[in-house]
Amino acid sequence: MIISKPGKHGATKARVECAGLFDGRNRSIMKPAADTLLVPLINKRRCQVLSVSGKTAQVMDMEDFSTFDVNIPDDLKVPVEPGKEINYWKIGEKVLLRD
Structure with a gap:
Protein backbone atom coordinates (compact mmCIF):
# COMPACT_ATOMS: atom_id res chain seq x y z
CA MET A 1 0.00 0.00 0.00
CA ALA A 33 -7.10 7.01 2.96
CA ALA A 34 -10.16 7.49 5.20
CA ASP A 35 -12.34 5.22 2.99
CA THR A 36 -12.82 1.52 3.66
CA LEU A 37 -12.51 -1.30 1.13
CA LEU A 38 -14.59 -4.44 0.99
CA VAL A 39 -12.44 -7.50 1.64
CA PRO A 40 -13.61 -10.92 0.43
CA LEU A 41 -14.29 -13.52 3.11
CA ILE A 42 -12.43 -16.70 2.18
CA ASN A 43 -13.57 -19.90 3.87
CA LYS A 44 -10.70 -22.44 3.61
CA ARG A 45 -11.85 -26.06 4.02
CA ARG A 46 -10.96 -29.67 3.15
CA CYS A 47 -12.89 -32.01 0.93
CA GLN A 48 -12.66 -35.60 -0.28
CA VAL A 49 -12.86 -36.35 -4.00
CA LEU A 50 -15.71 -38.77 -4.71
CA SER A 51 -15.47 -39.00 -8.50
CA VAL A 52 -13.75 -37.31 -11.44
CA SER A 53 -15.15 -36.90 -14.95
CA GLY A 54 -13.09 -34.78 -17.34
CA LYS A 55 -12.46 -31.31 -15.88
CA THR A 56 -15.13 -31.70 -13.15
CA ALA A 57 -14.88 -33.44 -9.79
CA GLN A 58 -17.62 -34.34 -7.34
CA VAL A 59 -16.34 -33.63 -3.83
CA MET A 60 -17.63 -33.98 -0.26
CA ASP A 61 -16.92 -31.38 2.42
CA MET A 62 -15.18 -32.98 5.42
CA GLU A 63 -16.97 -30.79 8.01
CA ASP A 64 -20.65 -30.87 7.00
CA PHE A 65 -20.51 -33.82 4.52
CA SER A 66 -22.28 -31.88 1.75
CA THR A 67 -21.46 -32.88 -1.83
CA PHE A 68 -21.00 -30.55 -4.80
CA ASP A 69 -19.37 -30.39 -8.22
CA VAL A 70 -16.31 -28.22 -8.83
CA ASN A 71 -14.16 -27.46 -11.89
CA ILE A 72 -10.56 -28.73 -11.75
CA PRO A 73 -8.08 -25.93 -12.58
CA ASP A 74 -5.25 -26.67 -15.03
CA ASP A 75 -2.56 -25.29 -12.68
CA LEU A 76 -3.46 -27.55 -9.72
CA LYS A 77 -0.27 -29.36 -8.63
CA VAL A 78 -1.97 -32.07 -6.56
CA PRO A 79 -3.45 -34.95 -8.62
CA VAL A 80 -7.24 -35.10 -8.26
CA GLU A 81 -8.16 -38.77 -7.78
CA PRO A 82 -11.15 -40.41 -6.08
CA GLY A 83 -10.54 -40.97 -2.36
CA LYS A 84 -7.94 -38.17 -1.96
CA GLU A 85 -8.42 -35.19 0.34
CA ILE A 86 -7.67 -31.73 -1.04
CA ASN A 87 -8.14 -28.12 0.07
CA TYR A 88 -10.70 -25.76 -1.37
CA TRP A 89 -11.64 -22.12 -0.91
CA LYS A 90 -15.24 -20.98 -0.77
CA ILE A 91 -15.60 -17.31 -1.71
CA GLY A 92 -19.24 -16.29 -1.77
CA GLU A 93 -20.91 -18.73 -4.17
CA LYS A 94 -17.67 -19.61 -6.01
CA VAL A 95 -15.43 -22.56 -5.11
CA LEU A 96 -11.72 -22.90 -5.99
CA LEU A 97 -9.61 -26.03 -5.56
CA ARG A 98 -6.18 -25.21 -4.07
CA ASP A 99 -2.93 -27.09 -3.38
Whole structure:
Protein backbone atom coordinates (compact mmCIF):
# COMPACT_ATOMS: atom_id res chain seq x y z
CA MET A 1 0.00 0.00 0.00
CA ILE A 2 1.34 3.40 -0.99
CA ILE A 3 0.10 6.55 0.77
CA SER A 4 0.58 9.96 -0.84
CA LYS A 5 0.60 13.38 0.82
CA PRO A 6 -2.55 15.48 0.87
CA GLY A 7 -2.76 18.15 -1.81
CA LYS A 8 -3.97 21.70 -1.62
CA HIS A 9 -7.63 20.77 -2.15
CA GLY A 10 -7.74 17.11 -1.27
CA ALA A 11 -7.27 14.38 1.25
CA THR A 12 -4.51 11.81 1.55
CA LYS A 13 -4.82 9.09 -1.10
CA ALA A 14 -3.92 5.42 -0.72
CA ARG A 15 -3.09 3.09 -3.61
CA VAL A 16 -3.64 -0.64 -3.06
CA GLU A 17 -2.24 -3.12 -5.57
CA CYS A 18 -3.62 -6.66 -5.54
CA ALA A 19 -4.05 -9.79 -7.68
CA GLY A 20 -7.42 -11.27 -8.62
CA LEU A 21 -8.32 -14.57 -6.94
CA PHE A 22 -10.14 -15.99 -9.96
CA ASP A 23 -8.07 -14.68 -12.87
CA GLY A 24 -4.69 -13.71 -11.35
CA ARG A 25 -4.76 -10.26 -13.00
CA ASN A 26 -3.06 -7.39 -11.19
CA ARG A 27 -5.34 -4.57 -10.12
CA SER A 28 -4.71 -1.15 -8.65
CA ILE A 29 -7.24 0.74 -6.50
CA MET A 30 -6.80 4.37 -5.46
CA LYS A 31 -9.11 5.76 -2.75
CA PRO A 32 -8.97 8.41 -0.06
CA ALA A 33 -7.10 7.01 2.96
CA ALA A 34 -10.16 7.49 5.20
CA ASP A 35 -12.34 5.22 2.99
CA THR A 36 -12.82 1.52 3.66
CA LEU A 37 -12.51 -1.30 1.13
CA LEU A 38 -14.59 -4.44 0.99
CA VAL A 39 -12.44 -7.50 1.64
CA PRO A 40 -13.61 -10.92 0.43
CA LEU A 41 -14.29 -13.52 3.11
CA ILE A 42 -12.43 -16.70 2.18
CA ASN A 43 -13.57 -19.90 3.87
CA LYS A 44 -10.70 -22.44 3.61
CA ARG A 45 -11.85 -26.06 4.02
CA ARG A 46 -10.96 -29.67 3.15
CA CYS A 47 -12.89 -32.01 0.93
CA GLN A 48 -12.66 -35.60 -0.28
CA VAL A 49 -12.86 -36.35 -4.00
CA LEU A 50 -15.71 -38.77 -4.71
CA SER A 51 -15.47 -39.00 -8.50
CA VAL A 52 -13.75 -37.31 -11.44
CA SER A 53 -15.15 -36.90 -14.95
CA GLY A 54 -13.09 -34.78 -17.34
CA LYS A 55 -12.46 -31.31 -15.88
CA THR A 56 -15.13 -31.70 -13.15
CA ALA A 57 -14.88 -33.44 -9.79
CA GLN A 58 -17.62 -34.34 -7.34
CA VAL A 59 -16.34 -33.63 -3.83
CA MET A 60 -17.63 -33.98 -0.26
CA ASP A 61 -16.92 -31.38 2.42
CA MET A 62 -15.18 -32.98 5.42
CA GLU A 63 -16.97 -30.79 8.01
CA ASP A 64 -20.65 -30.87 7.00
CA PHE A 65 -20.51 -33.82 4.52
CA SER A 66 -22.28 -31.88 1.75
CA THR A 67 -21.46 -32.88 -1.83
CA PHE A 68 -21.00 -30.55 -4.80
CA ASP A 69 -19.37 -30.39 -8.22
CA VAL A 70 -16.31 -28.22 -8.83
CA ASN A 71 -14.16 -27.46 -11.89
CA ILE A 72 -10.56 -28.73 -11.75
CA PRO A 73 -8.08 -25.93 -12.58
CA ASP A 74 -5.25 -26.67 -15.03
CA ASP A 75 -2.56 -25.29 -12.68
CA LEU A 76 -3.46 -27.55 -9.72
CA LYS A 77 -0.27 -29.36 -8.63
CA VAL A 78 -1.97 -32.07 -6.56
CA PRO A 79 -3.45 -34.95 -8.62
CA VAL A 80 -7.24 -35.10 -8.26
CA GLU A 81 -8.16 -38.77 -7.78
CA PRO A 82 -11.15 -40.41 -6.08
CA GLY A 83 -10.54 -40.97 -2.36
CA LYS A 84 -7.94 -38.17 -1.96
CA GLU A 85 -8.42 -35.19 0.34
CA ILE A 86 -7.67 -31.73 -1.04
CA ASN A 87 -8.14 -28.12 0.07
CA TYR A 88 -10.70 -25.76 -1.37
CA TRP A 89 -11.64 -22.12 -0.91
CA LYS A 90 -15.24 -20.98 -0.77
CA ILE A 91 -15.60 -17.31 -1.71
CA GLY A 92 -19.24 -16.29 -1.77
CA GLU A 93 -20.91 -18.73 -4.17
CA LYS A 94 -17.67 -19.61 -6.01
CA VAL A 95 -15.43 -22.56 -5.11
CA LEU A 96 -11.72 -22.90 -5.99
CA LEU A 97 -9.61 -26.03 -5.56
CA ARG A 98 -6.18 -25.21 -4.07
CA ASP A 99 -2.93 -27.09 -3.38
